[in-house]
Amino acid sequence: MKLSLVLSTHQAQFEAVALKGDFEANIAKIAAWGYDGVELAIRDPALVEVGTLMRVVEDHGLAVPAIGTGQAWGEERLSFTSDDARVRAAAVARIVSHIPLAAQMHAAVIIGLIRGITPQGQGHEDSMAYFAEAMRACGEAAQGTGVRFAIEPLNRYETDLIHTVAEGLAFLDRVGMGNVGLLLDTFHMNIEEPHIEESVRACGDRIFHVHVADSNRWYPGAGHLDFAGVVATLLDTGYEGWISGEFMPRPDADTAAGEAIKTMRMLL
Ligand code: LER
Numbered sequence: 001m002k003l004s005l006v007l008s009t010h011q012a013q014f015e016a017v018a019l020k021g022d023f024e025a026n027i028a029k030i031a032a033w034g035y036d037g038v039e040l041a042i043r044d045p046a047l048v049e050v051g052t053l054m055r056v057v058e059d060h061g062l063a064v065p066a067i068g069t070g071q072a073w074g075e076e077r078l079s080f081t082s083d084d085a086r087v088r089a090a091a092v093a094r095i096v097s098h099i100p101l102a103a104q105m106h107a108a109v110i111i112g113l114i115r116g117i118t119p120q121g122q123g124h125e126d127s128m129a130y131f132a133e134a135m136r137a138c139g140e141a142a143q144g145t146g147v148r149f150a151i152e153p154l155n156r157y158e159t160d161l162i163h164t165v166a167e168g169l170a171f172l173d174r175v176g177m178g179n180v181g182l183l184l185d186t187f188h189m190n191i192e193e194p195h196i197e198e199s200v201r202a203c204g205d206r207i208f209h210v211h212v213a214d215s216n217r218w219y220p221g222a223g224h225l226d227f228a229g230v231v232a233t234l235l236d237t238g239y240e241g242w243i244s245g246e247f248m249p250r251p252d253a254d255t256a257a258g259e260a261i262k263t264m265r266m267l268l
C-alpha cells in the first residue's frame with residue numbers, strides 16, 4: 001500500500017483539505033515528507049492546466065491515485081440526486097469530464113459529496129434511483145479507459161445517501177458495474193460502522209481507495225482509532241491500493257501532514 005495526501009488545486013472551502021494555496025510549494029512539501037502520491041481535489045477539470053499540473057507532480061516523483069470531486073457540490077451545488085433534471089445531467093457531465101484526466105493520471109474518481117442530499121419533497125428511494133442511474137452513466141462512459149469510480153459512504157451529518165459499507169455494497173450490486181467500487185474513510189466509518197474491521201473485511205476486493213483521518217478528523221494518531229487494526233484488515237482483504245490522508249489542518253497543516261506519515265509508515 002502507498003501513501004498520499006489530499007491537496008486542492010484551488011482555494012477550497014472544504015476544511016479537511018489539509019493543504020491549500022500555492023500548489024507547487026505544497027507538492028514539493030508532500031514529496032519531501034515522503035508521501036508517494038497526492039490526491040487532487042478538482043472542482044472542474046476545465047479550469048485546470050492539466051499539462052502543467054502533471055509536470056509539477058511528476059517532477060517531484062509523485063503519483064496521483066485519486067481525484068476528489070466534492071467541491072462541485074460544495075461550491076456549485078451540482079448533485080446526482082437533485083430534483084432538477086438539468087442539475088443531475090450537469091453533475092453527471094462534470095464527473096464524466098474527469099475521465100480523460102483520470103485516465104492520464106491512472107487515478108480513481110471519487111464519488112463523495114457529489115451525490116448530494118435528498119431535496120425536500122423528494123423520496124429517499126427516488127434519490128437512490130437517480131444516484132444509481134448517474135453511476136451507471138458514469139461507469140458506462142468510462143468503459144475501456146481503465147478509470148474506476150470509488151463511492152464513499154459518508155456520515156449522517158453530510159448526506160442521507162449511503163452512510164455504511166453495508167449500504168455501499170448493496171448499492172454496488174444495484175449499479176452492477178465492475179468499474180464502480182467503494183472508498184473507505186476511517187472518519188466516516190468511526191461514526192457509522194458497527195465494527196470497523198468487520199466492515200473493511202466485508203468489502204473484499206471492492207475497496208478502490210482509502211481515506212484516513214482519526215476519530216476527531218485530525219491526523220492519524222491524534223485520536224482514538226486503531227489504525228494498526230485497520231491496516232492489518234486491509235492487508236487481509238488483499239488491498240494493494242492507496243491510503244490517502246484527508247484530515248483537518250490542525251494544529252497546523254505541516255504538523256498534521258508530517259505526523260500522519262510518521263504514524264502510517266510505522267504501520268505499513
Ligand atoms: C467528505 O466528508 C469526505 O470525506 C470527502 O472525501 C468527500 O468527497
Ligand code: MN
Binds near residue numbers: 112211
Ligand atoms: Mn473522505
